[in-house]
Amino acid sequence: MNALMAIAGQEIRDGYRNKWIIAMTLLLAGFALTLTLLGSAPTGTVGTNSLLVTVVSLSSLTIFLIPLIALMLSYDAVIGEVERGTLLLLLSYPLARWHAIGGKFLGHLSVLAFATVVGYGSAGAVLVFQGVDADNANWFSFAAVIGSSVLLGAAFLAIGYLISTIVKERATAAGIAVAVWLLFVLIYDMALLGLLVADGGNGIGETVFNALLLANPTDAYRLFNLAGFEGMATFTGTIGLSANAEFSPLSLLGVQFGWIIVPLGLATWLFQRKEI
Amino acid sequence: MSAPNLELENTAKAYDGLRVLHDVSFAVSPGEVVALVGHNGAGKTTIMKLLLGLIRPTSGSVQVLGHDPAGSNAAQARLGMGFLPETVSFPANMTGREIMNFYARLKRQVRGDNDRLLETVGLADASDRRVKTYSKGMRQRLGLAQALIGSPRVLLLDEPTTGLDPTLRRSFYDTIMSLKDEGVTVLLASHALSEMESRVDRIAIMSKGRLMADGSMTDLRKKAQLPARIRLTTDDGAAGRAAEHLQGADIRHVNGRTVEFDCASENKMELVRRVTDIGVTIEDMEIELPNLDRIYELYQDNGEASS
Known part of the structure; x- marks a missing residue:
């Protein structure tokens, strides 16, 4: 346990020292504030809906940015240390191998969570400053966006460790990480739409379609934030392909956790067998 | 004769069918300093990795401080070991002291001892500077300092004197000799043959994954009949x-x-x-x-x- 915390602490300190934390926080805050301020233009500055608009904007931002940031943090975690020779030294210490991956995960997750909470939180602070009612029920959605964004980040961190454990070279890991990002964030939904159009909506049953949606962590995230709440569907229009998909928020949360646990477990399992 | 601190018995290792170590047997007792010499790829680092439990032998057995280093009591064995890898590198933005604190924590040691270790390797003055400002020799010495954390009973040092000037080399061997007197087992892998021959108890010569000779300098001379x-x-x-x-x-x-x-x-x-x-x-x-x-x-x- 001590080793786990020591490694997590080391990652946090490293993130702080090499300015990663501050850069990520500023990036997320910059985008969140821009979207919030621009987003309030059509609805007027003081409106109940400006908060909802922000929630929708932030969740779209998350889908593009958070997986990218998480993969950048994690793709190097194992193979980079192998290549620099630091893993050899680390593993010569009295710790279990899962401590190494688990500690890195906790450290990177803390860094990512800090950047997300502070970055998106700044948008929330601006909204409060603009006079959005403090007990507006949509604050719950706002908090849910932040929380589930951290979960999405955790899923892509786990995927990144899996990539980093499998490859034999650092450059390969970087390539795969980019491919994974392109696939899950850009290509997947287009391919799914294309499939539906080509199919005319007949061949693919609803069950298959729903399963395909859950097979992408960013879609699970999207469903959770955009369709999971009453009133949200009206805003999201076509984004909510999911309008007819029937998932409870709890099951979507379960899927998000699955996207963390399975890759992380697999990465740990493979790492334990890896010959350094 | 006390039980050896580390022992390889008919140990062989193959990666994907390619043999890198053939049937090597050797043991090192407490208080013995042994040099492991051989060309690049002769199997020196493979032996170090086996002793650290980072890889498992394809056949034969490995014992360190009475435990299988890749077995369930591995952590127990590693608590009593110190290791300096051939290419040592540290996070560039940490200070020497922070790095020592991190490794001391992993070895379940108190931080207080770190000052003494940094002093031993001559880094006391540089301990609060970031590692990226260190010279190659200073990094090497920091590597040596971390290997000494927690008074290990077995020290595995891979090319420990690269980047050290003659004065530092001498003080390095002084440190090794005082550890030897305390009963520490030291295994040195190195190419610096001339500086080792008068300082080690035994020399093990590796070639192409085989142990070609193992003995004191006098034994080797006699056997080699040069x-x-x-x-x-x-x-x-x-x-x-x-x-x-x-x-x-x-x-x-x-x-x-x-x-x-x-x-x-x-x-x-x-x-x-x-x-x-x-x-x-x-x-x-x-x-x-x-x-x-x-x-x-x-x-x-x-x-x-x-x-």
Whole structure:
């Protein structure tokens, strides 16, 4: 346990020292504030809906940015240390191998969570400053966006460790990480739409379609934030392909956790067998 | 004789069917300093990794401090071990002290000892500077300091003196000798043959994954049967006459006053006596025993021949 915390602490300190934390926080805050301020233009500055608009904007931002940031943090975690020779030294210490991956995960997750909470939180602070009612029920959605964004980040961190454990070279890991990002964030939904159009909506049953949606962590995230709440569907229009998909928020949360646990477990399992 | 601190028994290792270690057996006792020498890829680092439990042997067994280093009690064994990898690198933005604190925590040690260790390796003044400002030698010394955390009973050092200047090298070997006196087992993998030969108890020579020889310098000399090289300085003009009487020796060089020859170590006194018997005055005599470099080359050549 001590080793786990020591490694997590080391990652946090490293993130702080090499300015990663501050850069990520500023990036997320910059985008969140821009979207919030621009987003309030059509609805007027003081409106109940400006908060909802922000929630929708932030969740779209998350889908593009958070997986990218998480993969950048994690793709190097194992193979980079192998290549620099630091893993050899680390593993010569009295710790279990899962401590190494688990500690890195906790450290990177803390860094990512800090950047997300502070970055998106700044948008929330601006909204409060603009006079959005403090007990507006949509604050719950706002908090849910932040929380589930951290979960999405955790899923892509786990995927990144899996990539980093499998490859034999650092450059390969970087390539795969980019491919994974392109696939899950850009290509997947287009391919799914294309499939539906080509199919005319007949061949693919609803069950298959729903399963395909859950097979992408960013879609699970999207469903959770955009369709999971009453009133949200009206805003999201076509984004909510999911309008007819029937998932409870709890099951979507379960899927998000699955996207963390399975890759992380697999990465740990493979790492334990890896010959350094 | 106490039980060895580390032991390999008929250990072999193959990666994807490619054998990198053939049937190696050797053991190191407490208080013994052993040098592991061999060309790049001879299997030195593989042995270190096996001892650390980072890889498992394909066959045979490995024991460190009475435990299987890749088994369930591995952490127990590693608590008593210190390791310096061949290429040591640290997070560039941490200070020396922070790095020591991190590793001390992993080894479940108190931080207080770190100051003394940083002092030992001569980094006390630089301990609050970031590692990226360190020279290569300073990083190497930081690597050595982390290996000494928690007073290990087994030290595995891969190329420990690279990047150290002669003064630091000497203080490095002083540190090793005082650890030896405390009963620490030290395994050094190195190419710096000449500096090790007078300082280690035993030398293990590896070639192409095989252990070619293992013994003290005297044992190795005896076993290698390499000739001693002798240079005699005689009175004027007598060198040629002396050379004629050195049957059985391999004359390398003669001029007016000196004769240089190779002969089996045990014959050297007999040959010198023969020269004095014919009335040649010997003014000076230099004997050069085969050093580790020559012995090492012999085994490398044998390694070539046998493969």
